[in-house]
Amino acid sequence: MLIDQDVVERALSHAMVKGAEWAEIFAEDRSSLSASFDDGHVEEVANGRERGAGIRVVAGETSGYAHTDDLSEQGLLRAAAVAAGAARAGVQAPPSGVSLSAGESHNPSAVEILPESVPRERKVELLLAADEAARSGRPAIKQVSAGYGESRREILVASTSGVFVSDEHVRTRFSVNCVASGDGGLQTGYETTARTVGFEHFGGVEVEGLAAKAASRAVTKLSARPAPSGELAVVLASGGGGVLFHEACGHGLEADHIAKDVSVYVGKIGAQVASPLVTLVDDGTQAGEWGSYGIDDEGNPGVRSVLIEGGVLQDYMWDRLRAGKEGRDVSGNGRRQSYRYMPMVRMTNTFILPGESDPDEIVAQTPHGVYVAQLGGGQVNTTTGDFVFGMTEAYLIEGGRITAPLRDANLIGNGPQVLSLIDAVASDFGMQAGTCGKDGQSVPVGVGQPTLRIASVTVGGTADG
Template sequence: MYTEGELQEILAIALQGGGDYADIFTEEKVSNSVVCEDDLIERVNSGLEAGVGIRVLSGSSTAYTYTNDLSLPAVKKAAHVASKAAADGDKGVTVIDLCPRKPGTEFKILRRPEDVPIDEKVEAVIRGNKTARAVDERIVQVIVSYGDVRQRIQVANSSGALIRDERIRTRFVIHVVAQEGGVIQTGYEALGGLTGFELLTAGEPERLAEMAAKQAVLMLGAKPAPSGRMPVVMAAEAGGTMVHEACGHGLEADLVQKELSVYTDKLNKRVAAEVVTIIDDGTLANKYGSFSFDDEGTPAGRNVLIKDGVLTSYMYDRLTARQDGHPLTGNGRRQSYAYRPIPRMTNTYIAPGNTEPEEIIAQTEKGLLVKKMGGGQVNPTTGDFVFDVSEAYLIAHGKITIPVRGATLTGNGPKALEEIELVGSDLGFAIGTCGKEGQGVPVSDAQPTILIKQLIVGGTGP
């Protein structure tokens, strides 16, 4: 990390070529991981990396350089390269005196990873492994991984902002493989947050292991999912992959400004059923997608994207906010110093409604109940999305019946949001790594139990 004087000097070099804004992102990341597979502690890895990214904006164009040679001459050289790439004549933009900013949101970290002995991390992994293996003799493999990351960042920009932030993230992931005859099925659970080792309170590794193991075994006996259009109930514990894909990506301002989103020109217009309110909130306590400042130094925000079915806001980074003359929303994120920031989601969720979750199932004559979702993908321009279902059941006459496996659900964003008929009073989160333009960032998504009038279930059964 650099002193205010050094940062000021680097920013001045970056602006020499004619940029109208410059910023410096400095990052230091310490990570540790433990992996158990085959009943063995196979990997105990640790790493340290650091780097600097320098960005110069000139109108709507960006020059970005990064290096992990942190010496002052190397960083000045990088600033010079960025300044030349942005060149269209010195505009005489000067660097405003840097002024440190205080975070609006702070997060309590109870057990910092560096204060937790490695043995305790190994022990949590072993406990998960043992519990999962004891669930059923058809379990043939268990992979448990633990990881923690301490990322320290410093952002300084030519508008005078200077912030420092520390993000501690911890995650625990378990994969279980079950086999019977020629059929192999898997179960998966992941827990993570902007939190320390307290993520794994007593009994937590065991609880997750048991859930993953039971899921794998259950799916061995599941019938192939049906194929065709039908009503779908998504349980709260399924997490929010659907909302992330069906509307989240389409509300990121870069896609909207390029008129590549199906939600372009829809501000203040009805885009979803009236029961639908969708929020992106980077300030939620200790969630996986939370932070005090985004990767451009903007304080995290709570942004209501859709209110009672009406589109109220897009998600912005600095570049897109400049272009729209919109206030910053705290959605400028990047995977690391090796990437420039772009508009990204944080923790995205459908706000809970009034209907009891049991009531939603009871009201469904025939359909699919999604208990667990996997990954997904969207084409933001057409709005077509898919998401993977890893645990599902058929619903008949308002009752949950047999488990089914192997289905992806396909729909179209605006149409699916319009067809949300009931919104439950519960709320369930899931974590993930969201990929966009080759950059992965930690996010969480959530939703209450909801009923969608119809989606296409892509199974192989009748």
């Protein structure tokens, strides 16, 4: 346990004495190790530790926050007083005791091999193997960088509501970035795997295969032609384009955007907001996925929420603050980057459920368009619903066949419009890990989708459509 229960109780009581109406302690101890490979050798091995506690106090309409890297009782009492002061609680409430009852968390991700129990030699070997696999048989590959990372994050959440619960998040990741050189200049290929599991991750995932994929992506693009410009049909390969839904509607379904009336999905519960083929789920309970956990950073269990079913909007995503104002249950979506930040509504693993079409048939029935094997990052303006996302591996579809590779370009669309233009959803499925940034905080998330087709979306290339 990061902090003893009686110490936590006294710190929370102190916040109440200082005028809080509600108070919460979030304590965290995070250790990480990374190893990076570049330019033919292991460039650096690094490790580090962060630990501290953040105290959130609510008084009236104001949330006050302060944090400390001192987990002693004295440190916590001081932080509690600062947070209460920040909430500008004017009136001194009579001293009140706080009594907590320890809760349990059920982390969906069982860790078989703690990463720190594995010698660093093994981790370095993964990097060397990836480099060799990327270059092998591909003379055009001029540069390979690769990264291994592991982290173990112990959290404890306690509040004057009575909750006292802890969880541990173990995560491992591996990425490869290749540069290929040809007559037309340089091209890049990237591939990553990231899961909320221990070192057993690398028993199931071959880093060599990952590296080969990144390398061939770069090599293929050497002969790529500029992407078309204008509106076209786009087929997203399974697992390669989940970020579209994260951007196109996920952010717009976060209850903070709804409460402030800055989302296109305000007032749309029960309304048809997408093609009947679309069922969208946010699920923090998916074993091993990058966005999974036992409890969120407000101490509430991760939840599987069906947000859109058959194209009809079912619900938004909720944290304590927004759910409290609406007098409803939270949905386990209160997350924060670290103890230095206040939590807010965030996605976990957000994905579209598989449909019934055959993925190959979807391509075969597309006379002209773009086949996107891999999307990179994206961004959305929740006010208008307009979003962009970058294609990092894409091909032309001509006469129902995947043909020439295309250079990188962004796609741009409008969330509600694109969701309504999905006219085919396949029976396959794939997930991908990513990092979601919002209001200056980054958290790990998963995205996923089956192969599907958008009848028309704007491709931002330079060639004639």
